[in-house]
Amino acid sequence: MTATVSYVPAPDAAPRSRMLGAQTRMELRLLLRNGEQVGLTLVVPLLLEVFLNLPLLSSLGGSRRIDFVVPSVLALAVMSSAFTGLAIGTGFERKYGVLKRLGATALPRSVLLLGKTLAVLLLEVLQVGLVCTLGLALGWHPHGNPIWTALLIVLGTLAFGGLGLLIAGTLRAEVTLAAANLIWLVLLFAGGIAIALDSYPAPFADVARYLPSAALSDGLHHVLQNGGGLPLGAALTLLVWSAVALPAATRWFSWE
Amino acid sequence: MPPQATHAILAPSRPDEAASGPALEISGLIKSYAGRRVVDGLTLTLARGEIVALLGPNGAGKTTTIEISEGFRRPDAGTVRVLGLDPLRDAAALKPQIGVMLQDGVGAYTGAKARELLDLFAAYAAHPHDTAELLELVGLSDVAGTQVKRLSGGQRQRLSLALALVGRPALVFLDEPTAGMDPQARRGTWGLISQLRADGVSVVLTTHLLDEAEQLADTIVVINHGRVVATGSPAELVRAGAEGQIRFRAPAGLRLTSLSDALHAGASASEEAPGRYLITGERSPQLLASVAAWCAAQGVFAEDLAVERRTLEDVFLEMTGAELSA
C-alpha cells in the first residue's frame, strides 16, 4: 500500500447513461453467473418445452401440440425472470445490505431499477431466442406479428416485475423466496400457462383469466398460435397490473 | 424518489460557502430506538480537510451518528449538515461527494468479482480513480478476479475502503476501517488516510484502537451513551487534567516529609512498596527538578526514574467508565 496517487477531491456523479450501462451489465452478469437463476430462467423453461410437447398429455391444444407449447413456455419464461428471479434476487440483495450500500453512492434509485429492468429484458431476449430455436427444432410454426409478441412480453415484464419488486421490497428474503417459488408453481398450472383455462370449471376460469399469467399466456397464444392481432383484453389486463404493482412497489419498497 | 438536484450534481465544484464551511456539523442530535436514546444531544464539528475520530465503547452511538450523517437514518431531533447539505433532503446532491465504508462489510453484490465491483462504483463517478491502480494500492491486485464472497475478512475491508475512495470524494466516513486488517494492512491504511488528509479530503472515522486515533486524528471525540464526554486534539485530551507521575527506586525507608515539603502544592509523595517511590502532581519541569534536587540533598541516587504521562487509554477509560468490564 504505497501512496503515490493523488486523492484531491473531484466529486461528481457520472452521466446517467454511463451508470445505467454499467448497472445493466453488472445485473445481467450476476443473473447469468447465478446457478439457481440460470436454472429457473433458462433450463426449466426448455425442459418444460420438451416435456409439454410429449404426446402423453393429450389434453393439450388441438392438432399441433408444439404451437400451443411455445407460447406457454414463453409466458413461463417471462414470469420466471421478471417475477420469481427478480423477486428472489432483489430480496436477498435487500437482506444482505446491497441496496443499502448502493444507496450511499451517486447511483439514483430510478437508474438502479431501470438497470434491473433492462437486465431482465436482455435475459428475456436470450430466453426467447432459446425457446424459439428449440420450438423450431421441434416443428413449431410461428404465426402472428412479432411486434405484438414483443409488446405483450414487455407489458408482462412490467406487470410481473412490479409484483416481484413489491414482494421483495416488503417481505423478508426467506419469505420472498418461498412465496415467489410457490406463486410461480401455482400460476404455472392454475394460472393459464401450462394448462389452458378452458380445462377448468367456468367460475374459476372466469376469474383466473385476469391473472397476469393468464393474460400474458392468452395474449401470446392469440398472436402466436392463432395468428391474431394485438389482443386488447390481455394487453389491458397486463397494463392494469403494471399500473397497480409498479406504484405500489415504489410506495412500499423498503430499501433496508 | 427524492427531488432531483441535477444542476447541483452536474455543476463543477463551486468555491462558495457550501464548499468552505465545515465538512460536518452536527448539533443537538437525538435518536431513540424503542424509547431509549442512543444518541443524546450530540454536537460536533469537523473542519474541511481534517480528520475526526469518534471513540467510545460498543453501543455508544458512533455508527448511529455516522449513518444519520450518511442519510441512512432519520434523526429524531437536531441538525446535521454534511458539506453544507442536509443528508436526507439534499441526498441526491450529497451522495456523489461522499465516500462511505460501512461497519458491516462491503455490503454489495457478493457474486461480483472485486475488480468488477470497483469498476461498477467507478462508473457512478464523473472522475473516478483508475481502478487497477486503486486495487494495487490497497493490496488487492492478486485477488482482483475473486468473487467478493470468497475474499477474506481483511480483504473485504480493503475492498470496502477502495469502494469508498474510487469516486474521489470530498468527505469520507470510515466506520472502523482497520477492523480485521493485519498489522501491515493497518499501517498501510493509516498511511493512506494521512495521504487523504494531505490532499484535502475530510475524514470521519471510528475506531477502538486508541493508537490509531492518536496517530491520525486532528480531533478526537469521545462518546459515551450517545453524548460527547470529551473533545480535543490527542495532545489536549492527554494533557487535560494534567496529572502526571514520577517513579523511581531508591533505598527503602527514606523520610518523605521533607520531600513533600520540597514539592509544590498539590503534589504528593509516597512509598508504594519498599524502595519504590511515587510522586504525583501536575506534570511540569519544576516537579522533576524538585525531586532531583531533593535526592541530591539526601545523597540518594534515584534509579529507574521515569516521568509517566497519562495515555489516551487512561483518559478513555476514565471518561467512559469502568462499566466496560461490568
Ligand SMILES: Nc1ncnc2c1ncn2[C@@H]1O[C@H](COP(=O)(O)OP(=O)(O)OP(=O)(O)O)[C@@H](O)[C@H]1O
Ligand atoms: N436499528 C436499530 N434498532 C434498535 N436499536 C439500535 C438500532 N441501531 C442501533 N441500535 C442501538 O443503538 C445503540 C448504539 O448503536 P451503534 O451501532 O451506534 O453503536 P456503536 O457506537 O457504533 O458501537 P460499536 O462500537 O459496537 O460499533 C446500541 O445500543 C444499539 O443496540
Ligand SMILES: [Mg+2]
Ligand atoms: Mg459501530
